[in-house]
Amino acid sequence: MEMRSYVLEFEKPLRDLSKQLDTLRQQALETGANLSGEITTIEQQIHSTQHKIYTALTPWQRVQIARHPKRPYALDYVGLLCENFQELHGDRQYNDDRALIGGTAFFDGRAVMIIAHQKGRDTKEKIARNFGMPQPEGYRKALRLMKMAEKFGLPLLSFIDTPGAYPGIESEARHVSEAIAVNLREMAMLRTPSIAVIVGEGGSGGALGIGVTDRVLIFENSYYSVISPEGCAAILWKDGTAAPKAAEALKLNAATLEPLGVVDEVIAEPLGGAHYDPEQAATSLKSTLRKHLSDLCGLDLPHLLETRYQRYRKLGVYDEVGRVH
């Protein structure tokens, strides 16, 4: 397993061990000394440290992995899972939002409609894609493509990965809240099967705006939250550095979301995160998607719509005359 160049704080012991290993190997090469014993020891240490760190990740550490700059983004998965992706641009009203993209593709031999948050890899692309924060146009483009999916009977695949909808003046002036709200209602009523996959960040309303689907899948290290841990910390703890505490309290990780009924299945990632082996992550996603998609495509439309309605109808925990629902 290769260490990636971007090192998170809690991965530093691994980086240090990797450096030691490199030094030893270099020494062995230069001096011809037999250091294989030392090298093996370090390799074993790396292995056990990896295991120690990555099997006991805190909620906040997982959030950092979900935001890792090397993490596979929607288009990486589309490239690995689909054929003949035809991007369809623009909301036909105002603009083409590059933070929320979409188009037709073939998955598993089946024509599908894809909508997806997309982050940028380098600085230039990050800016062009607004760091994955869509404006109202993105949600309106997504709606246009959902309606097209319905019209032509294509299942909808939604890839979620956003810190949130863009909180800016232009976004507000063109009513981002209305754009998201309409998508929630229309996705709930959409007359075609739909699956969302949270591949990275599930940032609040900006995520939900393309996430009201028959099934919601989530990668092991992804998160889905009502507010960012930093935002929650600033408001409730009055301390932005309390984000790790907020991340824990919000129960925003894949494993804690599943028992609440918010997600239907958690997809395992390679040790350390999907960025260590995007192909392996994509393979796991492919088999899970295939299973859910064939389930849904076997349902008749009224049953599909009723099941979807009930899926969201029953979400929430409240108290009613002492009975907890």
Next chain:
Amino acid sequence: MHFDKPTYTVRKSRKKDIPKGLYTKDPISGAILFAKEIEENQMVVPASGHHFPIGARERLARLLDEGSFIETDAQVRSADPLGFTDTTPYTTRLKKYERESGLPEAVICGVGRIHGIDVAIAVMDFRFCGGTLGSATGEKITRTIETALNRKIPCIIFSTSGGARMQEGILSLMQMAKTSAALGRLAEARLPYISVLTHPTTGGVSASYAMLGDVILAEPGALIGFAGPRVIKDTTKQILPPGFQTSEFLLKHGLLDQIVSRTEMRDRLRDILQAIYLKAKPVPSAKN
């Protein structure tokens, strides 16, 4: 984007907007007013038209035909699904909100009549946890929509909210989907939904049922938006134009159907429902 010279002012969402004591000051004119006089006028200053926040029960009492309101689902209360504790446990906060607001939840719902027209109605109250949307709030809103659907009557929701309730985490976010899905069914049944936005309506509530009205009305001078002004400033370093995110700004930018004074709301709702629901104007009796 360009903005015309504004004629309105930005308001902050503060509970202390609610006047206490014998006298109160009009934030628009600076005049000193009798609190009682303001209360009798539904918390609207007669001279300047300033709208102070009003409680859900006080609003319902003046909005609906006298004695027509039947409250439903009052027994639906917030639980603590995540066992959430920040600096204070959520359960302690809930008790404090109940005590301070005298309300069981951030929304009061039921059925009533407006000039004889039956409606299912939900009214939010900012005093209970900043009018935030939690599981119980979302459940009550959804049941109100379902009541409208089952009884084939219009649905009216008065919103005021700081957004989704953080202490219930993702379940609060899911209330946005739940309520919007129910409104989808109401729309399919061709039953009217009128959304009334009051100061302030932001966050998850604005990005769900508040923006889905067939008709969207707002009270004057309300702060309405997805991200609050502070979040926008902190995130984007943009300088907000004066009057940004007010009712007046949003009417101009095409979001609202009308701005309606609280004192005229009852008549205006009748006027709209006569057209889109009754589809006929009742023949006035000889008396009026």
